[in-house]
Amino acid sequence: MAVVKEDLNLKLNDLSLKDESLKSMDIMKTNNPDNGKDCYYNDCCEQSCKAKEMTSLSDLITELHRVFESDHVNVDYVYNLMTNYKSNPADWRKFAKFDRYRYTRNLVDEGNGKFNLMILCWGEGHGSAIHDHANANCFMKLLQGELAEIRFTFPEEDLSELPEDETALKEISRKTLETNAVCYINDTLGLHRVENPSHVNTAISLHLYCPPFDSCSVFNQQTGKRTKSQVTFWSKFGQKSNRVSNFIESYIFKPRVILQNLQFDGC
Known part of the structure; x- marks a missing residue:
């Protein structure tokens, strides 16, 4: 790949x-x-x-x-x-913690405060909301399965004249990442949403964020409305954390087919 x-x-x-x-x-x-x-x-x-x-x-x-x-x-x-780094389940299996209803963020290393390395576990049909990265650098590597990454523009400051048949966030690109593929994003490159398109298989990804952040903004694709979202960890160093957050407003999407292209419902 x-x-x-x-x-x-x-x-x-x-x-x-x-x-x-x-x-x-x-x-x-x-x-x-x-x-x-x-x-x-x-x-x-x-x-x-x-x-x-x-x-x-x-x-x-x-x-x-x-x-x-x-x-x-x-x-x-x-x-x-x-x-x-080539994915080896023996390396990361102890960090891979799933939740039935949402994707999970599992801290692997705190990077002495300069970066966070974490494993995200995506159940069948799980996905994130459209979000930014709080001015951080984000590296994402697929360890298992497939993930779809969809990128969007930031909304315009003035949306008062937005036509009813247009969305505030414009799709920039859409790609499928397979095992061992790597992608990179920061806020100068736009917003994105990550989804596990499979309703049969799970997916696992390795993420590095520099600098670490504990909140970001999520966006409504139709209106462009921005909402602050706190993010924490499902587990730390292989042990489940007592604190649970919304993980960038996770959701389980339901696919619908439009003109032979998969489109996904919002958060």
């Missing part, structure tokens, strides 16, 4: 960060004129520009901690790390 990759070059300190300790961290890429290769660190001329091969989830976590020790972190390098 070919990996879908967006334009990943951005500076993290251009975003509005809540954690003061993160404001000095740039996510950026520099170029080494001596060899023409993209370099990922301040001392990149002394280090390999290629992401390491990850033989286990533990190796991935160790390398992420090392990378995020720096004030400068390259999005492409993190993306490639996520790509190089």
Whole structure:
């Protein structure tokens, strides 16, 4: 399965960060004129520009901690790390906690406050609402099954003249991610919704958020109305958490077929 990759070059300190300790961290890429290769660190001329091969989830976590020790972190390098890890259920099975009625967020590693690594478990037909990422960077890797990712524009500030037959949020793209595929999104790339289109099989995905966030905004596709949503964890480090939240207003969608294209009801 070919990996879908967006334009990943951005500076993290251009975003509005809540954690003061993160404001000095740039996510950026520099170029080494001596060899023409993209370099990922301040001392990149002394280090390999290629992401390491990850033989286990533990190796991935160790390398992420090392990378995020720096004030400068390259999005492409993190993306490639996520790509190089090949899903192995023996690595992540203990973190995969399902709920009958909604998808779950299960914390794997807190990243010393610089990132959160988590596993999301999607039951048959489970999906998220359309949401932003609170000015964070989001990497998503499929560990098992398939997920549909649908991206949307942010709503216009003035929706008073919106025609009745149009929605406030315009669909940008729609793609299906299969096992080991990786995608990336931040708020400059738009909003998105993630769904498990199968009513037979579950899906499991690995997510990295930098910086971590505990709330984001969800959007009504028709009206563009924005609502603040608190997000917490179904489990932490393999143990169920006592606190349960709405997980970005999870829902179970019911498919309907329109002109041979699958369309999904809202939240």
